[in-house]
Structures are given as structure tokens and as C-alpha cells.
Amino acid sequence: MVEEFRTGFYPIESDRILVKNINQEASYPEGRSQEYLERQAQRESNARSYPRRIPIAIREAKGIYVTDTDGREYIDCLAGAGTLALGHNHPVAIAAMRQVLDINxxxxxxxxxxxxxxxxxxxxxxxxxxxxxxxxxxxxxxxxxxxxxxxxxxxxxxxxxxxxxxxxxxxxxxxxxxxxxxxxxxxxxxxxxxxxxxxxxxxxxxxxxxxxxxxxxxxxxxxxxxxxxxxxxxxxxxxxxxxxxxxxxxxxxxxxxxxxxxxxxxxxxxxxxxxxxxxxxxxxxxxxxxxxxxxxxxxxxxxxxxxxxxxxxxxxxxxxxxxxxxxxxxxxxxxxxxxxxxxxxxxxxxxxxxxxxFGLADRAKDMGARLMGHLRQIQSEFPCMGDLRGRGLMIGVEIVNPEAEASDRGTYPGYPELARRIQAECMRRGLILELGGRNGCVVRFLPPLIVTAEQIDRIGEIFHAAVRASAPQMSVQLAEVSGC
Structure with missing residues (x-):
């Protein structure tokens, strides 16, 4: 073994053992997400952040989708905080990585x-x-x-x-x-x-x-x-x-x-x-x-x-x-x-x-406009969506409390508790979003640039349902005010 270590030779069985262990871990029976999260909380630093708001143990990922260890699929509108321009495991990125490995x-x-x-x-x-x-x-x-x-x-x-x-x-x-x-x-x-x-x-x-x-x-x-x-x-x-x-x-x-x-x-x-x-x-x-x-x-x-x-x-x-x-x-x-x-x-x-x-910058502009269209329609129903803004596929929805006193400019104070409820409802429906902005009141959309029109429509549909479930009384009050 000393000679093998000195010369850099390792038996192929060691590679097989490693691959076997990874595969065994990846193929654990469904239903273990909570176990992973509990162990993470025990072992990892108190400074960990995303798992507190996005409680998920990811088993696999492809494109704009991730699948957890319970087998549940989510649309990922966080995308590594904007890192994954082409989504998860895009073939061109994977091929480039493999080429580096294959030719030493x-x-x-x-x-x-x-x-x-x-x-x-x-x-x-x-x-x-x-x-x-x-x-x-x-x-x-x-x-x-x-x-x-x-x-x-x-x-x-x-x-x-x-x-x-x-x-x-x-x-x-x-x-x-x-x-x-x-x-x-x-x-x-x-x-x-x-x-x-x-x-x-x-x-x-x-x-x-x-x-x-x-x-x-x-x-x-x-x-x-x-x-x-x-x-x-x-x-x-x-x-x-x-x-x-x-x-x-x-x-x-x-x-x-x-x-x-x-x-x-x-x-x-x-x-x-x-x-x-x-x-x-x-x-x-x-x-x-x-x-x-x-x-x-x-x-x-x-x-x-x-x-x-x-x-x-x-x-x-x-x-x-x-x-x-x-x-x-x-x-x-x-x-x-x-x-x-x-x-x-x-x-x-x-x-x-x-x-x-493939002109993904122009595509981001078009898909961002499509998503903004959905969000404006939802905003017309729910006054808790105080402001919509962004550029391309970098969009924020500022969640406010329209039942509180408005400022001189007609803006309402932020509503972080409702923003967190909306985020949780999105997660429950299979959509991963992050919060940001002052007091964590802004729901942020950062999908991969490869997102399709159909996927944008689905994102809008899920978000609409999440807002409706999180702020139903606000929608009713708006309808009463407008005479609907």
C-alpha cells in the first residue's frame, strides 16, 4: 500500500466503493427529507440560512426542476441565487466539465x-x-x-x-x-x-x-x-x-x-x-x-x-x-x-x-415581461402586492399591509409575516422562491434563463394560488371596496 500511495496507483475497487456509497445514499427510500433536515440542524452552523426558509433535502435536479428525497418535484425560482443561468445540470455545462476530466x-x-x-x-x-x-x-x-x-x-x-x-x-x-x-x-x-x-x-x-x-x-x-x-x-x-x-x-x-x-x-x-x-x-x-x-x-x-x-x-x-x-x-x-x-x-x-x-438575454427580457403580466393581474386582485419591479428575469414583489396606515405617497408598510406565509405556500405547492428587501418583505423571482413560456405561466398560476391562500381576507375587502 505504501508503494501504491507513492506512485499514485490506487486499486479500481476504491472508485467502485465510492460510487456504490453515493448511489446507496441517493437511492434511499422516499420519506427521509425530515431526517436529513434534522441532522443538518444538529451538525451545521447556526449561520445556515436557506434551509430555514426553504426546508428541502434535494435528491436530484435538472433544468428548472429539483426533486427532494421524498420524491417531490419543485420549480426552482432561486437558481442558486442567480448562479444557474442554464438551470441545473445543463448538457452543455456538463459536457464541458466532462471534457476537462476525460482528457486529463x-x-x-x-x-x-x-x-x-x-x-x-x-x-x-x-x-x-x-x-x-x-x-x-x-x-x-x-x-x-x-x-x-x-x-x-x-x-x-x-x-x-x-x-x-x-x-x-x-x-x-x-x-x-x-x-x-x-x-x-x-x-x-x-x-x-x-x-x-x-x-x-x-x-x-x-x-x-x-x-x-x-x-x-x-x-x-x-x-x-x-x-x-x-x-x-x-x-x-x-x-x-x-x-x-x-x-x-x-x-x-x-x-x-x-x-x-x-x-x-x-x-x-x-x-x-x-x-x-x-x-x-x-x-x-x-x-x-x-x-x-x-x-x-x-x-x-x-x-x-x-x-x-x-x-x-x-x-x-x-x-x-x-x-x-x-x-x-x-x-x-x-x-x-x-x-x-x-x-x-x-x-x-x-x-x-x-x-x-441562443439569445438568452433577449429571452430573459421576454419571459420577464410575461411573468410581470401575470403578477400585475394578481396585483389587481390583491392589494397586499404593493409594488412590482425588476428587469428581465430579476423580479421582486413587495408585500405590504394595506390595512395599515398609508404614507403621504399612498404606500403601505411592509408585511414580512405575510411574505413568509406566501413563500411557505409556494413551497407547499412546489415553487421555490426567496425573500429579500427591507425586513424580508420582497418575494424574489430568479428563474434560470432557459425557462419556457409554459413554465412561466405555471409559476404565475402557483404564485396566484399561494397569495390567495395566504391573504384571502384582503382580496374580499378589495372586492367590497370596488363594488364587485
Whole structure:
């Protein structure tokens, strides 16, 4: 056995044992989901999150569907928090992974280059607007989008020599220490002392709950005006910033899209003042919003773009793309053991080619419009659906309490308890959805980009039934008010 270990030879029986054990586990009798969940609760950290709201033990998955260990099938409108652009186990992604294995390509290379990495970079750059790509550099990061955020902060601080950062109310940029500092949500910060200093939060154009109490075009004009005045004010308390980070559709913040005109104004403000603009496309990138990149809607060119989730074809990968003029950091300034994930690059390359060849960005726009049509029809029946918003297949429904006192603008307070009931009813009917936004009041739809019209119709049907079961009295009251 010592000689076998030294030479790298292992008896084939060891592979058979492994496969046998996996197959035995996968073929356990139905009815064990609760057992898996109970064991998970015993063994896993108290920080686990999704199983608390989505209590499921997944046995298999294909396309937009997952099947639990009880044999029950669900439509997956979470899709790995937007990671699974092509759904679960798409044939082109699986074939790319198998090719890496079948011809003994390296799996792990740190940042040493390979033919796969070369192809990935070339086609990634070709997918970008030429005005950005022709003067861009790329940094491969660790497995997650948060690592790309950390790298971007280092990049702009090094390039500018400044120390403060600008971020936005409602923004989400990850859970690592620096990324959490840039995230708007206060709950995960509550117990964490000494977060990254010098982060200043700015008002994001959230039309339904406008920070200026106005909404509409005037609301986002006030936002950009305020930001420009703060940056001009020598008494603002904000030292010259190293960079500004923002999402063009806030994801975890509740699927809030930024108006194109506002985005163009922010680009002007940052460009005029030499502030690198970092666009976080971790969730929006590669077609989800109806364009390959969300910044294309406004026709801007950022200084830095962050990508993760979809770009690994379901496997961990993240990158920072940035203007060459910012490339002032030294060798080793940002490293990461798993930045050379070759299988992820192969699967990501296959995913990008498929998205482009079959026009999945345009499809996301069309299917998103179809889903919004269903949701508007449901909203006309249930006033608890206070706001519908989003772009492409990144849609949010803000659940409110229409029985409470309305604001001056006619908006109602959020209703997190009802949002959770609706989510649970959707699960009971075979639809996986996640919550987000302020106080977890926004039901979020993030289906894979391959979703069909028939599947969209089914999603709308299930959601309608779940809302009807969760808020029946509200529907009756609306009917009485309208005289129906």
C-alpha cells in the first residue's frame, strides 16, 4: 500500500466503493427529507440560512426542476441565487466539465495560464462592449463574488491613494469583512465590530419608498443632485473617495432597478471627479436583466466590473474587470488558492457561448415581461402586492399591509409575516422562491434563463394560488371596496 500511495496507483475497487456509497445514499427510500433536515440542524452552523426558509433535502435536479428525497418535484425560482443561468445540470455545462476530466486537463492551476483559461478570457472580453474591452485588464479571484468585491476595493485604493468608499442604501456586496462594510443591511453587521472604516452610504433611487418622499423622475433627480452636492461640499465630512460601488439592479435589496438616466448621471459625476465607478454585476451579469451586462441598459462604460455566479457555469468563479489605468497594484497584491478553477472556466465558457448563440438575454427580457403580466393581474386582485419591479428575469414583489396606515405617497408598510406565509405556500405547492428587501418583505423571482413560456405561466398560476391562500381576507375587502 505504501508503494501504491507513492506512485499514485490506487486499486479500481476504491472508485467502485465510492460510487456504490453515493448511489446507496441517493437511492434511499422516499420519506427521509425530515431526517436529513434534522441532522443538518444538529451538525451545521447556526449561520445556515436557506434551509430555514426553504426546508428541502434535494435528491436530484435538472433544468428548472429539483426533486427532494421524498420524491417531490419543485420549480426552482432561486437558481442558486442567480448562479444557474442554464438551470441545473445543463448538457452543455456538463459536457464541458466532462471534457476537462476525460482528457486529463488540470483542475487546479492557481493563476498559471492554460488553453481553457485563454479561451475563457478571450470570449469574455469579446462579450464586453468594445469601448470597455479594448482597454481592460482582468484579475481572477477566489470562489465568490465577495472576493471580487474585496479585490476591487484594494484595486481602487491602490490606484487612487485614497481611503474612503461610497456605497448605497439597500446595496448588497457580500458577507466577508470588507464586502459587509459596503452592504446596506444592518442585521449582519450588528455583532461585528471594527468593520472597514471610511464607508459612506448614499441614497439609491427606490421609487416605491423614495428616500426623499417624492418618487418618480424627480426622486432620482434629487438623488443624483444630492450625491453631486455632497461630493462638492468641503464640509460634507467625506474625504475624496477611492471608489463608488453599486448594483444597477439591487438584488438582495429587493430587485430594485436603477433608472437609466440616474445611472448616466452617476457615471458623469464619478468621471468628472476621477472616482472609479465599480459596477457589481455578480447577480445581474450574463443576461439576467435582458442585456448581457446590466450597465448596457444605460449605455455607460464603468471603470470596474465584478462578475461571479453565472460565469462559472454553476461552479465557483469570480473575476474583476477594470480599466488598464487602474492596474497599479504589485504582484501578489490579491491572490487566492482557487482562482484557477479550470472546470469552472470550461463550464462558464460553454455557458457564455450558449447564452449568446441562443439569445438568452433577449429571452430573459421576454419571459420577464410575461411573468410581470401575470403578477400585475394578481396585483389587481390583491392589494397586499404593493409594488412590482425588476428587469428581465430579476423580479421582486413587495408585500405590504394595506390595512395599515398609508404614507403621504399612498404606500403601505411592509408585511414580512405575510411574505413568509406566501413563500411557505409556494413551497407547499412546489415553487421555490426567496425573500429579500427591507425586513424580508420582497418575494424574489430568479428563474434560470432557459425557462419556457409554459413554465412561466405555471409559476404565475402557483404564485396566484399561494397569495390567495395566504391573504384571502384582503382580496374580499378589495372586492367590497370596488363594488364587485
Amino acid at each position: 486537463l488540470p483542475l487546479h492551476t492557481l493563476d498559471i495560464t492554460t488553453p481553457i483559461k485563454h479561451q475563457f478570457v478571450e470570449e469574455l472580453f469579446a462579450s464586453l462592449p468594445p469601448a470597455f474591452a479594448r482597454n481592460a485588464k482582468i484579475q481572477f479571484c477566489g470562489p465568490t463574488g465577495a472576493d471580487a468585491v474585496e479585490a476591487a476595493v484594494k484595486l481602487v485604493k491602490t490606484a487612487t491613494g485614497r481611503r474612503s468608499m461610497l456605497s448605497f442604501h439597500g446595496g448588497y456586496h457580500g458577507m466577508s469583512h470588507g464586502a459587509l462594510s459596503l452592504t446596506g443591511n444592518l442585521a449582519p453587521k450588528d455583532k461585528i465590530a471594527n468593520l472597514m472604516p471610511g464607508v459612506h452610504f448614499l441614497p439609491y433611487p427606490y421609487d416605491y419608498r423614495c428616500p426623499f418622499g417624492i418618487g418618480g423622475e424627480m426622486g432620482h433627480r434629487l438623488s443624483s443632485h444630492y450625491i453631486e452636492q455632497v461630493l462638492n461640499d468641503p464640509e460634507s465630512g467625506i474625504t475624496p473617495p477611492a471608489g463608488m460601488i453599486l448594483e444597477l439592479v439591487q438584488g438582495e435589496g429587493g430587485a430594485i432597478p436603477a433608472p437609466d438616466r440616474w445611472v448616466r448621471e452617476i457615471r458623469r459625476i464619478t468621471r468628472d471627479r476621477g472616482i472609479p465607478m465599480i459596477v457589481d454585476e455578480v447577480q445581474t451579469g450574463w443576461g439576467r436583466t435582458g442585456k448581457l451586462y446590466a450597465f448596457e441598459h444605460a449605455g455607460i462604460i464603468p471603470d470596474v466590473v465584478l462578475l461571479s455566479k453565472a460565469i462559472g457555469g454553476s461552479l465557483p468563479l469570480s473575476v474583476v474587470l477594470y480599466r488598464q489605468e487602474l492596474d497599479a497594484w504589485s504582484p501578489g497584491a490579491h491572490t487566492g488558492t482557487f482562482r484557477g478553477n479550470q472546470m469552472a472556466m470550461a463550464a462558464g465558457l460553454a455557458t457564455l457561448r450558449y447564452i449568446q448563440e
